[in-house]
Every structure is written in structure tokens, then in C-alpha cells.
Amino acid sequence: MKTKRLYYTDSNLLSFKSRIIETRLEDNKHITILEKTAFYPTSGGQQHDIGMLEKVPVIDVIDGEQILHLTESAVGKVGEIVTGNIDYKRRHKNKQQHSAQHILSQSFYRLYNLTTMSVHLGESYGNIEFDTKGISIEQLQKAEQLSNQIIAENRTVEVFMAHPDNLSKYNLRRPPKRTGEIRLISIDDFECTACGGTHVKATSEIQLVKIISTEKIRGRVAVNFLSGQQAIDDYVIRFGVTDSLTKKLTCSVSDVESHFDKLVEHNKRYKRELTLMQKELIPLRIDESIANVEFIDNTPVVFAIETRFDKNTINHFATQLAIKCNGIAVLLYNDKIILSCADISNQHAGNIANFVSTETNLRGGGSKNLAQLGGALADNFDLYKEKIREFVHLGNNEN
């Protein structure tokens, strides 16, 4: 027996009573089939309703001749009359989204002759795939404008069944996919399409439609949109961000972008200037560091903690320091050890790094002149120094 679909004739019906005609267990989910139901099953791109059957939450609703209600526990026994309650928030969002989609689809069709190929009304936004390779920003704006005009005009939305022989008088946006009696959704003098979904009763219930992005799918363009409460929630988030930015930048919303571009430009310039200034600082820091030179056997080594250079300059500094002291420079720089060996020292920075990494938990490596180890801790700098002294001393004795 086919399930009678109560939402077909009344999409505002949120509470109903019905008799259980079948129950079964599939993949650990309880399935309940009712004589009639107001629960909308996932179909036509629209998400299923959620809600309660008696005191049991309905987690999924599956379409077919018979509508299946999925729950984690049993709802009742065959023959029992149960009460169903539909979650208003989700139903309301689905209605707003689905009616908004019809209006958007019709707007793109009227203005640019674009055919709707598929629809996906998701949890966070709706998506309409159009049979076209491209839609301009101006076209998006015009279609959105027309849609919001239709919403503001509070046009009546009607749902009715039509005989297949009479369809020619309805000026349908596209031919129906089903045969037999067809359920039509008509938006007063604007749109008429075959559809099984739940819809608002008048367009002002949709409140607002906002196109948020486009994407390419299957070589076509899909338009992503928000409607109703989704669009309002999004506005609250966006307002919060722009309001905070206008206060921080002390400018109007329309100037935020140019202020931001200026900041990015300034930032680039300061970085360039900082690099130049750091290069000028190098000789001074070399003199300071070299004062602490120590000798491992006859090899000069400078150990230093360095914080003043940025990552573009630190390797240059290490190399210069090693050359200037005719030996090895070892820098603790943030969480790194940077090693540089001057050619004259006959030491190999990469080999020193390999030895230290086998003796500690530092990781890295490098070439003869420059090497780097990551994962360094300031508290362990003495340990790293000891390992380096050990390796250089052993190497010197071998020579």
C-alpha cells in the first residue's frame, strides 16, 4: 500500500496521527511505515524532515511508494496509532530554500533562457546547476534582483494536481519527469513547475534570496544561494566582521577594501625596508658575536642566540659569521639550530648536523657550508653545544 503524503496538500501541517502498517530492522535501524505521513523524504534535491514519532527522534526519511521513517529505537507495534511531529525549523528552512530555488530558476530562465539541470538544497546553502558554460556577474545580479522583487510582491504559491492531458495550459518551465497525474507548484503569474517538494504559501515567507558564489560542475555553471533564515544568519556574521573592521580601520564599509589593500602594500614595503636594515646590522652583530669565540682544538667556533634577523637574513648572517671567524658559526634561532662552516675550517656543516641529529631529537641536515636542525629548545642549547664540540674534537683528532 502506498503511503499517503500529507505534505502534498499541506506543507504547514506539523503534527499528525497515523497507523503503523509495517515495522522492520535494517542495518541496526528501526524502520516504520505509516498509512500516511507529513514527514518529507529526501527527494527532488530537498532534504528530508526531522522530528519525532511518539518520543523517538526520526533520523532519516526515505522515499519510495512507501515512505520509510528511520529511528534508533522502535516507535511502536503494527496497528498502533502514533503521533508524528515535524521539526519546524528545518521544515521552514526547506520550504524557504525550495521556493527560492523555483523563483531563481524561473528568473534565470526568463532573463537568459537558462535551463535548470539539477538542484541540491543543502544544509548550509542551495545549489542550482544551469545548462550554460558561463554566467556574468551582471546576469547574477539581475536574476537575484528579479527574484527578490517577486519575493517582495508577496505572490501566492499554489499547489495542485493536474491531469497530464491539461498540462499545455500551464506554461510549465520544463516538461515533467513523471507520468500520470502531476503535482504542480505555481507562483502567481510568474512560475509553474512539476514538483513534489514542500513550499511556502506566499513568496514573502522566503524573506530574501542572496547568490553567494558560482562553481563549475560537469562543464556547466552552478549557482550557490542563501535564502530566508540562512541568508539572515549569514548577514549577522558578515555584519559582525565588517562592523569590527570599520571600527579598527576607522572607515566606512565601502572603504574597507581600499584600506586593506593599502595595509598589504605598506606591509610589503616595511618587509623590504626591514631586510635592508638587517643587512646593515650584520657587521655589527658579527663583531659582537665574535668576541665570544672559543676554540675546539684549533677550530674557532662561535655559539650565539639570535633573535633579531628574519628568516630571509639569518642564513646569510650565519655564513658571514663563519667566514669572519675562519671557523664554525652555530646559532640558536627560534626553534632551529643553524650551522655554517667556512671553507678554511675544513669542517662540514651537514656532517655536524647529521651527528647532532643522531645524538638528540633534532631533525635536519644540509651542505658543507650550511645546515639546519629543527625542533630545538633554548633550554637544551648547552646540550647541542656539547654534541657539536664532541664531533669537532673527534674529527680534529682523526686528521
Ligand SMILES: [Zn+2]
Ligand atoms: Zn521543486
